[in-house]
Amino acid sequence: MSDEQDPKKKSSRYDPSRRKFLKGVGVAGAGAALADHFISPDKTVAASESVTTGEPIAGTVNIALDVNGAKRTVTVETRTTLLNALRNNLEPAVTGPKLVCDMGSCGACTVLMDGKNVYSCLVLAVDAVGKKLTTVEGFGSPEKMSAVQSAFVEHDGLMCGFCTPGFVTTISAYLKKNPNPSLDEVREACKGNFCRCGTYPRVFEAALAAAKAGVSV
Structure with missing residues (x-):
């Protein structure tokens, strides 16, 4: 059984894990971890009373996120995921990361948090405070695409497009760490991203072409 299939093997690629995410939801529900930074004293008291009585906790908090340098x-509600905050709460919305599986298995919602790939559907928005967030929009624009984005267009590395932002984000981050990867290394780097259209060969070609171009991603 490979490491990917063995449930006893702990993945080092994505953090927070599902377990950490669920624990985070519980902490957010209790309100304790947020009391000092996000919740007013009145709300903190109400949260404590709700925990004692077993009543559900409701309410919202104001947070500041660093998204693509802004x-x-x-x-948001304390239970809101980073993905939903980006897509549904921000004005204007950041819609590059896609909501597909909503369970951390497809990679369509991949963003960078302090330079590390994370599934934004598994990260609470409040846990992203103080972190530098980069979405696919942060790498370039239609008028001025990054090397990876240009390579995806040139090598037809997309079909329906739902997985494309995740792949571009993953590959862009990986090429910063390994600017001259082999095909096998690119495949390994992309193992957390799933393409239902089966465009993997073109995706890998695009990654290698971007690396060969030697242009900053």
């Missing part, structure tokens, strides 16, 4: 203020 400070963005947003109001």
